Amino acid sequence: MALFSHFSLSLFSLSLLSLSLTIAIPVHKHHHPHIASHNYRDALSKSILFFEGQRSGKLPSSQRLRWRRDSGLSDGSAMHVDLVGGYYDAGDNVKFGFPMAFTTTMLSWSVIEFGGLMKGELGNAREAIRWGTDYLLKATAHPNTIYVQVGDANKDHACWERPEDMDTPRTVYKIDSNSPGSDVAAETAAALAAASLVFRRSDPSYSKLLLNRAIRVFGFADKYRGSYSNGLKPYVCPFYCSYSGYQDELLWGAAWLHKATKNPAYLNYIQVNGQTLGADETDNTFGWDNKHVGARILISKAFLVQNVKSLHDYKGHADNFICSLIPGASFSQAQYTPGGLLFKMSDSNMQYVTSTSFLLLTYAKYLTSASKVVTCAGATITPKRLRIIAKRQVDYLLGDNPMRMSYMVGYGGRYPQRIHHRGSSLPSIATHPAKIQCSSGFTAMKSESPNPNILVGAVVGGPDAHDRFPDERSDYEQSEPATYINAPLVGSLTYLAHSFGQL
Incomplete structure (x- = not known):
């Protein structure tokens, strides 16, 4: 039976492959690097607008997605703290601090690298970041304590209801010196430090507040070491369990603080602790849980662009990651679908596509500044090649794929209609003002x-x-x-829109 199913699956894969090849012939003409097959400017505007649909708290008068209303207005009151605001991470109504901080870091990094090209979208991108940082400032208001989650995920998932209606427990979970969480704490420090760079010119006092808080929060992360999943396991696992440990976040947080403060103490921290924090690990997955690759790329800039010789090894670590991605190369370790999409795992794979594409474009920028290339097993990989690979991934996401479908809602002629998202799938308050009870919402969830x-x-x-x-x-x-699928995409779309004269 196993042999038969494997054989039939192979036949199916072959038929799919031939299907994707026949479809790919007309599609591939779009992949000429000098031809824009997409309206990246439109996709950029929409990728930022999405964050307004994920807002929790009291919505401002400038809110553009009007079907959303205020929600979670008493968040934090159970612990006598103000935790109103922030983002729902995905399609449910829980506020998870770990992915929210990573989202904020990546939105900030998108603006740091490509904000100068954003033109009219820069203000919207800053607003999206500020919605995250305002919340993170509240969550870190008390020294040696971070409020890392609002909402009981198990009880929330037992309901299908609009955030505006939610009546599930808004339990507050925290880390402190007795129950540490270096992963979520160091990621929060990274988010605050990265955002401080975003606001340095436009709002210097806010920038200073963010940076001072980042320094304090990183000190807490480093002093009280441990994974937040240990103390909070029943509440954060399996949702945002820290599988990769906290070492990667400490390295990542230190890298961001070094970038934001220029304080040699952080450079020293990276040099002294780099190896023990896993700087040379060979993993090549970058996302809300594992930051090693992102830290390598970020730190390599200090070597490439600022010529910090002691960080020489980080270019090697970053190059190893790049080599692992080159499609079709003998040294590549990455899996791609028959249609050409980077494929890491079945659950929310697009987050790895967007984060990897961003790293490719960012590293290409650093390499270009330093007039350097990547060498993989004797083969020379130019910054231009990295940009072509990244563009191919973004183009697939926007519709150049065997399904001829855009995976961004509202972009292109064909896109997902039945997304797994409570607020989107239930009638809005405007059309249905009466409360929709916990379980009655499942009718909408199961509807076609x-x-x-x-x-x-x-x-x-x-x-x-x-x-x-x-x-x-x-x-x-x-x-x-x-949110963490969209955050790095903002940077990539900005670069592509600019490259093709759309910004």
């Missing part, structure tokens, strides 16, 4: 109808390893959007 509210700009988990996408609301692995 398209979502009534378009969550513009939301990028979903994406297709499977064979480029298939069923567009089913219950399929959270493929149909759920998340």
Whole structure:
């Protein structure tokens, strides 16, 4: 039976491959690096607009996605703290601090690297960052304490209700010196430090507040070491369990503080602790849990652009990551779908596509500044090659794929209609003012109808390893959007829109 199923699967893969090849012939003409096959400017606007649909708290008068209303207005009151605001990370109504901090870091990094090219979208990008940092400042208001989650995820997931209606427990979870969480604390420090660079010119006093808080929070992360999943396991696992440990976040946090403060103490920290914090690990996955690759790319800039000789090894570590990605090369370790999409895992794969594309474009920028290339097993990989690989991934996401579908809601002629997202799938307050109870919302969840509210700009988990996408609301692995899928995409779309004269 196993042999038969394997054989039939192989036949299926072959037929899919031939299908994708026949479809790919007309599509591939778009992949000429000098031809823009997409309206990257439009996609950029939408990728930032999405964050307004994820807002928790009291919405401002400038709110553009009007089907959303105020929600979570008493968040934190159970612990007598103000935790109103921030973002719902994905399609549910819990506020998870770990992915929220990573989202804020990546939005900030997008602006740091490419904000100068953003033109009219820069203000919107800053607003998206500030919505995150305002919340992170509240969550870190008390020394040696960080409020890392609002909402009981298990009870929240037992309901399908609008954030505006939610009546599930808004339990508050925290880390402190007795129950540490270096991973979430150091990521929060990274977010505050990165954002301080974003606001340095436009709002110097806010920038200073963010940086001072980042320094304090990183000190806490480093002094009280431990993973937040240990003390909070029943509440944060399996949702945002820290699988990669906290060492990567300490290195990442130190890298951001070094960038933001220029204090040699952080450079020294990286030099002394780099090896023990896993700087030379060979993993090549970058996302909300594992920051090693991002830290390598960020730190390598200090060597490439600022010529900090002691960080020479980080270029080697960053190069190893780049070599692992080159499609079709003998030294590549990455898996791609028949249609050409980087494929890491079935659950929310698109987050790895967007984060990797951003790293490719950012590293290409650093290499270009230093007139350097990457050498992989004797082969020379130029910055231009990295940009072509990144563009190919973004173009796939926007519609150059066997399904001929954009995986960004509201972009292109065909996009996911039934995303796994409570607010989007239930009628809005405007059309249905009466409360929708916890379990009655499941009727909408199970319905075949398209979502009534378009969550513009939301990028979903994406297709499977064979480029298939069923567009089913219950399929959270493929149909759920998340803030950390969009955050790095903002930087990539800015670069592409600028390169093709759209900004």
